[in-house]
Amino acid sequence: MVFTGAFGEPILTKRYGVPDSHTLAVASEYGAYDVLRQVVGKREPKSIIDEVKASNLRGRGGAGFPMGMKWGFVNPQPGQEVYLVVNADEGEPGTFKDRTLMENDPHRIVEGCILAAYALGAKRGYIYVRCELALAIERLEHAIAEAYQAGYLGRNVAGTDYAFDLHVHLGAGAYICGEETALLNSLEGFRGEPRLKPPFPAVAGLFGMPTVVNNLESMAHIPDILERGGAAWSALSRLEQDGGVRLYGVSGHVRRPGIYEGPVGLTLNEVIYELGGGLLHPDRELKAVIPGGSSTPVLRPGDIVDAPDEKHPLHRWHGKSHLDVCMGVDTAKALGTMLGTCCAIVMDSSVSMVDAARNLMRFYKHESCGQCTPCREGTGWLVDVLDRLCDGEASEKEVDLLVEIAGNMMGNTICALADGTAMPLLGMIQKFSEDFYAAAHKRPRTQLHDSWAQTLAS
Amino acid sequence: MSFELDPSREARFQTILTRYAKSRAACIPLLALCQEQAGWISPEVVDYAARKLNLTTAEVKGVATFYTSLHQRPMAPNVVWVCRTLSCELRGAGLIQECLEELLGCKTGETSANGKFTLLKAECLAACGEAPMIQVNDQYYERLTPEALAKLIDELDRKTAPGQVAAIGGAVAPDVALSDVRLRKAGGI
Numbered sequence A: 001m002v003f004t005g006a007f008g009e010p011i012l013t014k015r016y017g018v019p020d021s022h023t024l025a026v027a028s029e030y031g032a033y034d035v036l037r038q039v040v041g042k043r044e045p046k047s048i049i050d051e052v053k054a055s056n057l058r059g060r061g062g063a064g065f066p067m068g069m070k071w072g073f074v075n076p077q078p079g080q081e082v083y084l085v086v087n088a089d090e091g092e093p094g095t096f097k098d099r100t101l102m103e104n105d106p107h108r109i110v111e112g113c114i115l116a117a118y119a120l121g122a123k124r125g126y127i128y129v130r131c132e133l134a135l136a137i138e139r140l141e142h143a144i145a146e147a148y149q150a151g152y153l154g155r156n157v158a159g160t161d162y163a164f165d166l167h168v169h170l171g172a173g174a175y176i177c178g179e180e181t182a183l184l185n186s187l188e189g190f191r192g193e194p195r196l197k198p199p200f201p202a203v204a205g206l207f208g209m210p211t212v213v214n215n216l217e218s219m220a221h222i223p224d225i226l227e228r229g230g231a232a233w234s235a236l237s238r239l240e241q242d243g244g245v246r247l248y249g250v251s252g253h254v255r256r257p258g259i260y261e262g263p264v265g266l267t268l269n270e271v272i273y274e275l276g277g278g279l280l281h282p283d284r285e286l287k288a289v290i291p292g293g294s295s296t297p298v299l300r301p302g303d304i305v306d307a308p309d310e311k312h313p314l315h316r317w318h319g320k321s322h323l324d325v326c327m328g329v330d331t332a333k334a335l336g337t338m339l340g341t342c343c344a345i346v347m348d349s350s351v352s353m354v355d356a357a358r359n360l361m362r363f364y365k366h367e368s369c370g371q372c373t374p375c376r377e378g379t380g381w382l383v384d385v386l387d388r389l390c391d392g393e394a395s396e397k398e399v400d401l402l403v404e405i406a407g408n409m410m411g412n413t414i415c416a417l418a419d420g421t422a423m424p425l426l427g428m429i430q431k432f433s434e435d436f437y438a439a440a441h442k443r444p445r446t447q448l449h450d451s452w453a454q455t456l457a458s
Numbered sequence B: 001m002s003f004e005l006d007p008s009r010e011a012r013f014q015t016i017l018t019r020y021a022k023s024r025a026a027c028i029p030l031l032a033l034c035q036e037q038a039g040w041i042s043p044e045v046v047d048y049a050a051r052k053l054n055l056t057t058a059e060v061k062g063v064a065t066f067y068t069s070l071h072q073r074p075m076a077p078n079v080v081w082v083c084r085t086l087s088c089e090l091r092g093a094g095l096i097q098e099c100l101e102e103l104l105g106c107k108t109g110e111t112s113a114n115g116k117f118t119l120l121k122a123e124c125l126a127a128c129g130e131a132p133m134i135q136v137n138d139q140y141y142e143r144l145t146p147e148a149l150a151k152l153i154d155e156l157d158r159k160t161a162p163g164q165v166a167a168i169g170g171a172v173a174p175d176v177a178l179s180d181v182r183l184r185k186a187g188g189i
């Protein structure tokens, strides 16, 4: 389900819901490639990078790195080719936003890629899409074919002498390939194992060449940024240094799970109650929210911001619930979590956090690439201990063991998967320790599937 | 038995090959094409891909075994993936998996006795807002209920001929419209 317009007019999603919006004919009627024709061959590439810097766009893939700054790192040496790589691996549990862009408005993505490539001087670009998304892939490939036919891609982009080729490259089922350097290895035909950084992709990326890797949603904002101007687009946000609009996702125990558009800086309470329609069960309470994909530490509605100091980044929300803070890359960090992909997972009071933890740790165990010992062994150990705990075979001491294992994973690996496993688990244990100890004391609890059986019956 | 791509897939492979500065980048697309035709990454497929890309069989096998959607054994014509990750789990994925095991008469990881279905557990398939969901070959079925699921499996079962060869990507499209399968319950839209 995709909904737009709950908070202001839709911008990124303005073509969603228009019949056949994925075709060139319809997308063009609604403005696709207008910006491209005004920009390619007419504006200096450097001025586009400046515009993107002014937009304050923070990457939508999870880390929230400023996009303009990343582009500024690209400085090809003589004889080097610059590559554009777009990340549509979308594997972070709870995240399902990029898929809607590919299905509803693939031409916006193609236009964004061409504009980015022109700014960066890239001649070839690849969109790495997870292979399971059949409809998204079909529409994206069709859009690319149409763009070639219309002369927006190929040897003479929009009638200029700028040449750019864009291809879809399919993954084969591996969450780790969303990590940018694993993605590059996978694209080159290797196992999807992350590379040591530095060198960063901007210096030595695809085939050893300077490469920009951006999330697919990041790319899709470019036409709007150039149409409105970077500063004006930035001002759509409720926050500073974190500009524009973005996609919000909500799943789990809400009445209207789905993808929505809104300004940067909606609160989680707005996401849950206004976008998501509130809790599914009127007789249950909100227990926990994972704010931006499973790797981001959980938040509790009852926690209050304590920031009396005027210089504190959260001072504006002093005395309010964590779920009333405008969510941005920096505010989420100040809350001790991460904005991540901005797709929230909502859990009501029927859930025991120990079961949620086991579910997610099984995911990470399956998806660890196995290169680094702390991650390969650690994820396995976490699942073993959580299995014992959930099955009533563990003692209190094993809750401490979980903390110890997670602590040994953090900061000791090549990529961020291990931290993205350990941090949310530690958050769950810290904030919901009673659930873990209750399991250790073998107290009865509602199982996740029983909770749902009650839902179906009601 | 040696393996070779059929002419139309060979043509697709040649197009793909032109897209990269190094031919090895076509490795995963090539394996996907082979699997589309053969149903899995057999030892013959590994030999074939290695020869074609000038790699060792160990290199190709190393790649093939890394990725979840490249199958290391033959699959039934309907590969059923049930997502069990958290968002789906919160909306009944456990029940869906139980129903599937009962309907198909096999455990997860196995192929049904009639050879028409292989049931596998999936990790998050980027459909969390449409939970619970399954994927059958390359088609998603979302917002499932036990009733909708039974209808879907029945339809797929009738559409699959006994002894039909697996062809991943060539989904056996059921007549059940997606709108029938989606659940509009519990205050959802």
Ligand SMILES: Cc1cc2nc3c(=O)[nH]c(=O)nc-3n(C[C@H](O)[C@H](O)[C@H](O)COP(=O)(O)O)c2cc1C
Pocket (backbone or CB within 6 Å): A058, A059, A060, A061, A062, A063, A064, A065, A067, A087, A088, A089, A090, A091, A092, A175, A176, A177, A178, A179, A180, A181, A213, A214, A215, A216, A218, A415, A416, A417, A420
């Ligand atoms: C384990 C792991 C998985 C990731 N998965 C994705 C993903 O599926 N999609 C994505 O865009 N970024 C993902 N990232 C983040 C990328 O490494 C990278 O930061 C991002 O694609 C950069 O784009 P952006 O600056 O536009 O956000 C992942 C990172 C890690 C550590």
Ligand code: FES
Pocket (backbone or CB within 6 Å): A093, A094, A095, B083, B084, B085, B086, B087, B088, B089, B123, B124, B125, B126, B127, B128, B129, B131, B133
């Ligand atoms: S959790 Fe099932 S699709 Fe994401």
